[in-house]
Amino acid sequence: AYKRFSELLPKEERENACSARVPKSQILTLPELRANPFQHRICRVFSTSGDGDDSMSFEDFLDMLSVFSDSATSDVKSHYAFRIFDFDDDGTLDRKDLEKLVNCLTGQGEESRLSNAEMEQLIQNILEESDIDKDGTINLSEFQHVVSRSPDFARYGVLQ
Amino acid sequence: EETRGATPVDFLQQLPSYQSALRRRATAGTQERRSAPQDPAELRAAEGHGPQQEGDEVAARPAREHPLTIAEKRRLRYCQQADIKYLSGWKQWKRTSSKSLKKVLGEVKELSSYLELWRHDIHSIEGKFGTGIQSYFSFLRFLVLLNFIIFILMFSLVTLPSIISKYGMFNSSFAKIPPKNIEPHCTVYEPSGNKGLVYFYTYLKDLLSGTGFLEVTVLFYGYYTIDAEWISIQKYNLPLAYLLATFGYLALSLVWIIKRSVGGFKQNLVHNKDPFQSYCNKVFAGWDFCITDPNAARLKHRSLQYELQTDLEEERLKRKIADRTMKEKLRIYSLRIFINIIVIAVLSGCFYSIYRATVFSQENSNVSIRHDVRRDSANLLVQYLPSMVITLANFIAPQIFSFLIRFEDYSPAFEIRLTLMRCVFVRLANIGVLLFSLWSQISYCTTDKCNACGYNYELYPCWESEVGQEMYKLMIFDFIIILAVILFVDFPRKLLVTHCSCKPVQWCGLQEFGISDNVLEIIYGQTICWIGTFFSPLLPAIATIKYFIIFYIKKISLIHTRKPAARPIRASSSNFFFLVVLLIGLILAFIPLGISIAHIPSSKACGPFRNFDTSWAVVPHTIDGFPTGLRQVLYGIASEAFAVPFFMVICLIMFYFIALAGAHKRVVEQLREQLVMVRFDPLFCSPKV
Numbered sequence: 001a002y003k004r005f006s007e008l009l010p011k012e013e014r015e016n017a018c019s020a021r022v023p024k025s026q027i028l029t030l031p032e033l034r035a036n037p038f039q040h041r042i043c044r045v046f047s048t049s050g051d052g053d054d055s056m057s058f059e060d061f062l063d064m065l066s067v068f069s070d071s072a073t074s075d076v077k078s079h080y081a082f083r084i085f086d087f088d089d090d091g092t093l094d095r096k097d098l099e100k101l102v103n104c105l106t107g108q109g110e111e112s113r114l115s116n117a118e119m120e121q122l123i124q125n126i127l128e129e130s131d132i133d134k135d136g137t138i139n140l141s142e143f144q145h146v147v148s149r150s151p152d153f154a155r156y157g158v159l160q
Numbered sequence: 161e162e163t164r165g166a167t168p169v170d171f172l173q174q175l176p177s178y179q180s181a182l183r184r185r186a187t188a189g190t191q192e193r194r195s196a197p198q199d200p201a202e203l204r205a206a207e208g209h210g211p212q213q214e215g216d217e218v219a220a221r222p223a224r225e226h227p228l229t230i231a232e233k234r235r236l237r238y239c240q241q242a243d244i245k246y247l248s249g250w251k252q253w254k255r256t257s258s259k260s261l262k263k264v265l266g267e268v269k270e271l272s273s274y275l276e277l278w279r280h281d282i283h284s285i286e287g288k289f290g291t292g293i294q295s296y297f298s299f300l301r302f303l304v305l306l307n308f309i310i311f312i313l314m315f316s317l318v319t320l321p322s323i324i325s326k327y328g329m330f331n332s333s334f335a336k337i338p339p340k341n342i343e344p345h346c347t348v349y350e351p352s353g354n355k356g357l358v359y360f361y362t363y364l365k366d367l368l369s370g371t372g373f374l375e376v377t378v379l380f381y382g383y384y385t386i387d388a389e390w391i392s393i394q395k396y397n398l399p400l401a402y403l404l405a406t407f408g409y410l411a412l413s414l415v416w417i418i419k420r421s422v423g424g425f426k427q428n429l430v431h432n433k434d435p436f437q438s439y440c441n442k443v444f445a446g447w448d449f450c451i452t453d454p455n456a457a458r459l460k461h462r463s464l465q466y467e468l469q470t471d472l473e474e475e476r477l478k479r480k481i482a483d484r485t486m487k488e489k490l491r492i493y494s495l496r497i498f499i500n501i502i503v504i505a506v507l508s509g510c511f512y513s514i515y516r517a518t519v520f521s522q523e524n525s526n527v528s529i530r531h532d533v534r535r536d537s538a539n540l541l542v543q544y545l546p547s548m549v550i551t552l553a554n555f556i557a558p559q560i561f562s563f564l565i566r567f568e569d570y571s572p573a574f575e576i577r578l579t580l581m582r583c584v585f586v587r588l589a590n591i592g593v594l595l596f597s598l599w600s601q602i603s604y605c606t607t608d609k610c611n612a613c614g615y616n617y618e619l620y621p622c623w624e625s626e627v628g629q630e631m632y633k634l635m636i637f638d639f640i641i642i643l644a645v646i647l648f649v650d651f652p653r654k655l656l657v658t659h660c661s662c663k664p665v666q667w668c669g670l671q672e673f674g675i676s677d678n679v680l681e682i683i684y685g686q687t688i689c690w691i692g693t694f695f696s697p698l699l700p701a702i703a704t705i706k707y708f709i710i711f712y713i714k715k716i717s718l719i720h721t722r723k724p725a726a727r728p729i730r731a732s733s734s735n736f737f738f739l740v741v742l743l744i745g746l747i748l749a750f751i752p753l754g755i756s757i758a759h760i761p762s763s764k765a766c767g768p769f770r771n772f773d774t775s776w777a778v779v780p781h782t783i784d785g786f787p788t789g790l791r792q793v794l795y796g797i798a799s800e801a802f803a804v805p806f807f808m809v810i811c812l813i814m815f816y817f818i819a820l821a822g823a824h825k826r827v828v829e830q831l832r833e834q835l836v837m838v839r840f841d842p843l844f845c846s847p848k849v
Contacts, residue, residue: 035457037447068449081444105446106468107461114465118472125439132835150441
């Protein structure tokens with residue numbers, strides 16, 4: 001992992017890779033993240049940089065790898081998945097977050113988006129299924145409850 | 161926000177699903193209540209609990225399991241280590257030893273995963289093509305292993321002792337038990353292994369059809385002519401071993417498949433019982449994080465969009481169906497009945513043609529012994545006629561079914577399932593019809609002499625070898641067809657599509673990797689192997705080699721000539737579906753084997769069951785040789801006085817579990833209602849901090 005991290009840095013900074021921070025644009029060149037529609041959210045969630053530029057240090061990089069690995073528990077994975085899906089960082093998944101999530105899944109581009117009626121129907125269904133206290137948003141516990149019974153979550157959320 | 165999130169957590173933690181997850185985690189070593197510290201405030205709370213853990217006899221959760229950044233995990237680990245000072249020496253030792261044990265187990269697990277066959281290949285397929293296709297290849301790997309284990313079982317219990325005593329190794333000999341009360345004419349059997357000079361062509365023909373020189377080898381039932389053998393001083397009862405090895409491999413397959421499918425069954429049960437999870441599953445767990453290739457990502461986007469749109473459309477369709485008028489319903493039902501009649505007609509057509517082909521092939525091929533001149537003109541085509549007809553039926557019938565189902569106006573998901581079920585039925589029933597027609601030939605008896613033997617001794621002095629040969633031919637032909645389709649259809653198609661840019665060719669395009677078709681293909685092969693192993697003990701070895709080669713060929717064909725499916729089958733449900741169909745194949749294999757072993761008289765001229773009426777008769781014969789007490793017990797277990805109460809007890813246990821499941825469901829409903837009410841109850845809403 002250290003090797004891959006240091007490859008992302010420009011040549012002159014590779015000696016002290018432990019303390020250097022890699023800018024977001026470099027992180028996004030990783031093959032696993034390149035094709036991922038949630039790449040920006042992943043960088044935002046794992047980055048601990050205070051100035052909001054989403055750069056990642058080596059420790060952030062390790063964090064990211066450990067969460068996505070085989071050996072992370074589903075609690076950890078679902079916790080981070082919730083943070084990744086929470087586009088406005090308010091601690092709950094409301095309708096706008098869900099809408100952005102579905103748009104990410106179906107692809108960029110106008111023709112790949114669902115129509116408004118379909119989106120409404122879909123979000124209605126999702127909230128019906130997972131919003132237990134019927135407040136119109138999904139909080140962390142509801143999300144973890146739903147995801148724990150989802151058979152594909154453990155399979156899909158794993159990087160090599 | 162935080163506190164409101166806290167109280168529902170308590171209710172959620174009372175749900176049965178959560179409790180069972182807790183229990184599972186408890187057996188893994190920790191018994192602490194799940195706490196998810198979300199920010200430094202909660203972390204401080206966790207730290208504060210440190211000294212209090214002296215009362216607990218449990219190990220703390222490893223820092224790895226907390227969703228925190230590395231810096232915060234370091235702080236947590238420091239606190240945990242500080243706690244250790246508060247504990248007594250015994251508890252300290254327990255904690256450190258459990259930690260190191262967990263570490264060791266983790267490393268052992270990692271090492272053992274390196275031993276897995278084809279781990280890297282399957283991983284790379286998963287990365288490029290998604291988990292649906294990957295599940296096909298791991299299913300193939302499972303079958304390779306299963307067949308290999310079955311082969312080891314049969315070889316060590318049946319073939320090896322025969323070879324040892326035939327060649328007189330280890331000071332062994334065989335005791336020929338003289339046949340009693342058997343008509344002498346039934347025991348005449350002279351298989352013509354190739355004597356004298358023969359053309360090379362004959363060897364090839366024999367290799368492909370299992371006759372000639374192959375018939376007298378260890379491959380077929382007829383080789384095992386030993387009754388009992390003495391290896392040094394120990395007597396080894398070969399007939400009993402043969403029978404028990406057969407039951408053993410069937411039981412082993414059953415147990416292994418059930419074990420593998422239990423996980424998928426639990427999820428499927430949850431999935432179907434509450435029709436609620438499908439949208440959340442697709443949206444929250446829909447993106448496959450293994451995808452690294454932008455093309456694959458584009459396809460995945462498209463497939464997700466397609467899947468979501470189809471599901472929404474299906475929901476709209478369901479609402480429309482619920483609004484149907486009586487007249488429309490009548491029309492649709494009568495149309496469906498009509499189409500089902502057509503389906504049954506197609507099936508009967510297939511079965512009848514297989515029956516006729518088998519009869520024709522048997523009448524015109526050179527059966528191993530005939531009192532007249534051996535017919536050289538009986539060529540390979542006639543031998544393979546049943547296999548060809550079966551393959552043709554397996555190819556045409558699914559096309560017809562998928563054409564017909566469009567008129568039946570079902571919802572799309574049900575359409576797929578019904579077509580698949582019909583295809584499964586066609587494939588497995590075809591084998592049944594073949595065997596049935598073989599048996600009708602074998603037991604066709606008109607003369608008295610024939611009736612004395614119980615089977616047609618003139619044409620089939622060693623009928624088990626005949627059946628074994630048919631199974632062998634089916635397996636070889638299946639393998640040849642798979643190879644031929646890939647070589648002569650897929651690769652030329654790919655060449656055509658890449659080099660020729662005219663419209664119709666481009667419109668045809670590359671074929672998708674049809675997961676269900678491929679899976680049905682290998683399940684069909686596996687059913688043949690299960691049925692055939694009794695008649696031909698080395699068949700599992702052939703099946704292992706066949707599936708081994710098929711893995712590589714399919715992988716190459718997938719990478720070079722296929723485009724990924726537009727409608728991906730979900731991995732979790734497809735795994736369970738494959739195993740269920742495999743189980744159906746296994747249970748269907750029990751029927752012909754049961755009839756052969758227990759009902760049809762075993763051939764008197766060859767095989768280890770020569771001295772018994774049927775193959776099964778060796779078991780009562782052995783039991784009669786047991787001491788009296790044991791014999792009484794065994795007879796008691798097999799009698800009705802035992803079986804009926806046993807059956808009733810099993811029913812009672814089943815009713816208990818059904819009642820328990822119903823009670824759990826009621827609890828879930830009640831808790832869910834409570835959760836909704838809790839939000840508005842002033843008692844529970846504590847003031848925000």
